[in-house]
Amino acid sequence: MKQGSDLQTLVGYRVQQANLLMETDARAALGDFDLSPAKMTALILIRDNPGCDQTALGRALSINRSSAMKLVNILADKGLVERRPGRDLRTNALALLPEGARQLETMLAAVRQSDARMTQRLSADELATLHGLLVRLGPASAAPDDDS
Template structure:
């Protein structure tokens, strides 16, 4: 039996979209079928030509594998990314974390509340009553190490058809798609 403090409490219903922007699609749960990127007999018309559509289909497939890997722990890609950023940047503020993650500050507060309840993250006074510094607890450091191992295995699985050079090229090309806001 897993100790209670190793998983993140789930406050929301799977299969719904939440204010924090986290998709709650967990493979194998009732009402949350795994994503099939290509259904035989369907005419995708212009969608076949759209880069964004191809990226989104890939993302959904990758997310299904991620959910199968860490969903039972209550860890989504967004939560994993948050833990990595906090672990690599001890003392980061909630506001800065929201900026890095590209989500609303209220979304970060919700994520940090869950992490704090699970004993993974602690808020420390920064001297500014409106801001807290975030740090992983010792348990958070142990859990993050475990999550990183699982996510690396997940990443190897979803990219197994690509060579190391192709993986790097794909990351570089996807980086080029990260456009800034319209002027």
């Protein structure tokens, strides 16, 4: 199956292919946990931002409130995460439970191994270069950190 120059020259296509490759392997590495890479990301975010609310979690994951709700339901049903009273009577404060912390460590080990395997043909310098280039993708004025 030929992939003409139209696809090859689109950076977006290249990135998509790379993402498919990486995500498929990470998903397989998480096979035992019945959790997708995105759900593992959610656990990491909750662990590193204890007490955050669902809307903030959704924003960090680029999904909306309603989708974040479903996600938290799944993690809570599995006993990995808990909703606690928040700063408001409106907001929840999300917390990673001990069982969630345990499972997350094991998942992270598996995903790190997958990540290392999929990047093993690149040197540390090359990985740093890749990182630096990926971070610079985006429209002209991507407001690196506008705290005005």
